[in-house]
Amino acid sequence: MNHVEIMMLDKKTRIVLWQCLVEVIEEYITNVNQARVAPYLDADKIRSLLNSITFTKSIDPLQALNFVVKGLWDYQMHVANPQYFGLFNPSPTTMGIAADALVAAFNPQLATWSHSPFAVEVEQHLIRFFASQFGYNSEKIDGTFTSGGTEANHTALLTALTHKFPKFAQRGLRGLDTLPKLYVSTESHHSLIRTARSCGLGVEAVQQIPVDDSLQMKVDVLIEQIAKDRDVGFAPFLVAATAGTTNAGVVDHIKRIADVAEKEKLWFHVDAAWGGAIVFVTEMRNVLEGIERSDSITFDTHKWLNVPMGAGLFLTRHPEILLRTFSIEADYMPKDALGLNVVDPYIRSLQCSRRFIGLKVFLSLAVAGWNGYSTVIRHQVKMGDLLRQELKKSGWKIVNQTKLPVVCFVDQQRPEGKSVEFVESIAQGVVSSGKAWISTTRLKQNIPVLRACITNYRTEPEDIHALVHVLNETRQAFYSKIRQT
Numbered sequence: 247m248n249h250v251e252i253m254m255l256d257k258k259t260r261i262v263l264w265q266c267l268v269e270v271i272e273e274y275i276t277n278v279n280q281a282r283v284a285p286y287l288d289a290d291k292i293r294s295l296l297n298s299i300t301f302t303k304s305i306d307p308l309q310a311l312n313f314v315v316k317g318l319w320d321y322q323m324h325v326a327n328p329q330y331f332g333l334f335n336p337s338p339t340t341m342g343i344a345a346d347a348l349v350a351a352f353n354p355q356l357a358t359w360s361h362s363p364f365a366v367e368v369e370q371h372l373i374r375f376f377a378s379q380f381g382y383n384s385e386k387i388d389g390t391f392t393s394g395g396t397e398a399n400h401t402a403l404l405t406a407l408t409h410k411f412p413k414f415a416q417r418g419l420r421g422l423d424t425l426p427k428l429y430v431s432t433e434s435h436h437s438l439i440r441t442a443r444s445c446g447l448g449v450e451a452v453q454q455i456p457v458d459d460s461l462q463m464k465v466d467v468l469i470e471q472i473a474k475d476r477d478v479g480f481a482p483f484l485v486a487a488t489a490g491t492t493n494a495g496v497v498d499h500i501k502r503i504a505d506v507a508e509k510e511k512l513w514f515h516v517d518a519a520w521g522g523a524i525v526f527v528t529e530m531r532n533v534l535e536g537i538e539r540s541d542s543i544t545f546d547t548h549k550w551l552n553v554p555m556g557a558g559l560f561l562t563r564h565p566e567i568l569l570r571t572f573s574i575e576a577d578y579m580p581k582d583a584l585g586l587n588v589v590d591p592y593i594r595s596l597q598c599s600r601r602f603i604g605l606k607v608f609l610s611l612a613v614a615g616w617n618g619y620s621t622v623i624r625h626q627v628k629m630g631d632l633l634r635q636e637l638k639k640s641g642w643k644i645v646n647q648t649k650l651p652v653v654c655f656v657d658q659q660r661p662e663g664k665s666v667e668f669v670e671s672i673a674q675g676v677v678s679s680g681k682a683w684i685s686t687t688r689l690k691q692n693i694p695v696l697r698a699c700i701t702n703y704r705t706e707p708e709d710i711h712a713l714v715h716v717l718n719e720t721r722q723a724f725y726s727k728i729r730q731t
């Protein structure tokens with residue numbers, strides 16, 4: 247093989263490879279519902295398999311493909327299985343899978359507009375669309391696609407710092423007279439804390455506000471804390487509300503927090519990474535009321551919009567702020583688009599060389615349409631209601647209040663049903679059965695609960711019944727075991 251064929255392979259091999267790829271994908275999405283949901287966690291076995299590939303001699307393309315396909319089938323959490331009741335990792339849309347393959351082949355570079363005018367405009371079109379759905383004035387906004395919610399939250403902190411502290415971009419935190427402080431609830435996503443670290447603020451700059459019994463940020467405590475912090479010389483600059491907590495799908499009091507932010511002149515960020523998708527359901531979008539008053543929004547399309555990872559969005563109603571935060575001059579970057587009234591993505595983003603993230607969203611949304619997504623999200627909400635209803639019938643107690651399909655529960659038949667040992671043992675029993683996947687978490691940082699989320703649009707009533715059945719069996723086994731000891 248010559249130097250080109252080493253990379254591209256010959257045409258005959260390519261054709262066979264593409265066909266094989268298509269078959270592998272089709273077989274996966276057809277048969278994933280028969281797979282064990284959770285993989286066996288055998289690191290030694292996986293490493294010894296990999297040790298057979300030493301890169302010293304080349305292997306046949308189909309053999310290589312089959313090797314990884316088997317590895318993925320055997321050692322992966324099959325989140326596309328309808329009985330994965332897990333974190334916000336959906337079964338990907340078919341159009342999203344096609345989009346990612348196309349993107350790999352065309353490989354558009356989204357650093358500059360002039361390298362990929364179509365791709366950049368597709369993303370801008372989507373940014374305007376989502377911004378207006380969240381109630382922003384789509385003429386006066388900006389946004390960027392991100393690798394996920396973590397990068398979007400990171401972007402929020404950086405833009406807020408740039409906005410609130412004019413010296414920050416030049417002099418960094420050293421340029422500030424007072425220490426910045428930001429506010430999140432104790433139920434907010436950990437990425438906000440980690441992000442504070444990577445912005446140089448440190449964890450201590452994050453004030454975690456306690457939540458009330460409904461797991462929403464206590465707004466009166468927020469107000470008191472801001473006053474206290476000002477008194478001792480801190481500079482409060484940002485408050486983040488969560489619209490759909492990772493733990494329990496709870497939405498903070500967005501409007502009341504917006505009022506506080508306005509009065510205190512704080513940047514108001516809404517982390518709607520998962521819950522933002524409820525905007526597609528007309529009769530439920532009031533759950534997000536007040537989000538239009540935010541300065542910025544995190545929305546992950548790789549969660550409830552079911553596109554393959556990683557596809558997050560950062561939206562802001564400050565049209566210049568991304569540029570002010572990220573712009574830089576670099577002599578080697580192409581300037582072909584000067585004077586065309588367009589903006590290069592790389593000066594509005596944490597990333598430079600960037601994949602065409604927006605295509606999987608564009609193709610999925612274009613083909614499903616607005617109504618298609620409404621149908622899907624409504625179905626999942628309904629499955630959440632069914633799960634709550636079925637759990638209650640079997641003596642489980644729902645401990646979170648939300649209309650969104652995340653269900654946190656304990657057992658109320660016996661006092662042990664609220665213990666850490668119980669919830670851990672039940673989750674483990676369900677997971678090791680291979681039939682379903684659920685998890686445990688702690689609410690208010692100390693109440694142990696079981697957690698099941700309708701993550702997958704393929705989840706049907708029979709899957710809910712199957713889950714409740716496994717739960718009941720596992721519970722019975724737990725109680726008979728402690729009775730014996």
Ligand SMILES: *Cc1c(COP(=O)(O)O)cnc(C)c1O
Pocket residue numbers: 334393394395396397399435437488490491492517518519520546558
């Ligand atoms: C998932 C999630 C994030 C983080 O997003 P990634 O895409 O995993 O980086 C942030 N906030 C909330 C509320 C989330 O649910």
